[in-house]
Amino acid sequence: MRIVIVGASISGMMASVRWPDALLVEAGMPQSIAPVLASVFYAHQPVPGFATKPLRVTTKVLGRNKPRDYAEKVYQNRLLPVSMDSIVPEVQAWQWDFSAVMADLRASGAHRIRWNTKVVGVDWLHSYLHVMCGGTAEVIPYDHLITSAPMPVMLKLAEYSSNSTFPPFKSEPIWLRNIPGPEIGKLEDGHIEVTYCSDLDVLWYRRNQRGYNYEYEFTQRGYDKLGHEMRLGMVPLRPGKLQPHDHVLEIREWFKERSIHLVGRYAMWEHKWLSHQTWEQIAEMRL
Numbered sequence: 001m002r003i004v005i006v007g008a009s010i011s012g013m014m015a016s017v018r019w020p021d022a023l024l025v026e027a028g029m030p031q032s033i034a035p036v037l038a039s040v041f042y043a044h045q046p047v048p049g050f051a052t053k054p055l056r057v058t059t060k061v062l063g064r065n066k067p068r069d070y071a072e073k074v075y076q077n078r079l080l081p082v083s084m085d086s087i088v089p090e091v092q093a094w095q096w097d098f099s100a101v102m103a104d105l106r107a108s109g110a111h112r113i114r115w116n117t118k119v120v121g122v123d124w125l126h127s128y129l130h131v132m133c134g135g136t137a138e139v140i141p142y143d144h145l146i147t148s149a150p151m152p153v154m155l156k157l158a159e160y161s162s163n164s165t166f167p168p169f170k171s172e173p174i175w176l177r178n179i180p181g182p183e184i185g186k187l188e189d190g191h192i193e194v195t196y197c198s199d200l201d202v203l204w205y206r207r208n209q210r211g212y213n214y215e216y217e218f219t220q221r222g223y224d225k226l227g228h229e230m231r232l233g234m235v236p237l238r239p240g241k242l243q244p245h246d247h248v249l250e251i252r253e254w255f256k257e258r259s260i261h262l263v264g265r266y267a268m269w270e271h272k273w274l275s276h277q278t279w280e281q282i283a284e285m286r287l
Helices: 010-018 030-037 067-075 099-107 151-157 220-225 248-256 275-284
Strands: 003-006 023-025 051-062 090-097 117-123 128-133 136-141 144-147 171-180 191-197 204-210 213-218 235-242 260-262
Touching: 003 010, 010 023, 010 099, 010 275, 030 099, 067 204, 117 151, 151 248, 151 260, 171 220, 213 220, 248 260
Parallel strands: 003 023, 003 144, 051 191, 144 260
Antiparallel strands: 051 090, 117 128, 128 136, 171 213, 171 235, 191 204, 204 213
16 A cells, blocks of 8 residues: 655654655755754644653733734734633643654655655546656655645645635734743743733734743734844744635545545644644544
């Protein structure tokens, strides 16, 4: 059985642990993946195959705590049902270590992972993946295709016949900016503090602190208002904050019927989908 995984994202890596004989196809190079995995990341459950260590995560809300302002600030839509009252002040979490998985992928040959290989089309009728590698067009056959690529991207690649019958997918891009230094005070090892801010006059909407390092998350509103100097070093995360879509269930079923399996938040287009839920989904999947 030929299993092909599209994307060396966190979801793609989890899939590669679940199916170690699968071929992983990634458009980027190892150096482009590492910075994302090194950011402040934690999961609400440990996941087999990844080294983990327990974390104490505290969460607080800064400012006036106005859900409609937060919805406008983050999603550019005041009518979205957003609530900040469900925030839990302190939870037990786990930090994942991707270094062992990355080292294994780096050491693997082309039979295990194909770097610098961009997917340009999915022929689901004949189970072929059309890719471009270094300017050369290739075809990769598969029996099952597992992808963490965003749902609208997969719809375009698969030339979904009903793509024009429903409204477009909407999301708000996010930018990260890491600022080291004793701005607030150092946190002890194993402690992450997450702060949300709904105030429209504050440019960032979320701050992650670990030790002396601060990672700020900005949406389009905040990014546009920052000066050029402040934007230097900011890393974009796309597609960013997802807005709900009414047709995701039928689209997931359409892909599943064609042996294309969507894993992760962006592929499922589920804005509340967490990493441990992705692992549970992958672990329960029977191909």
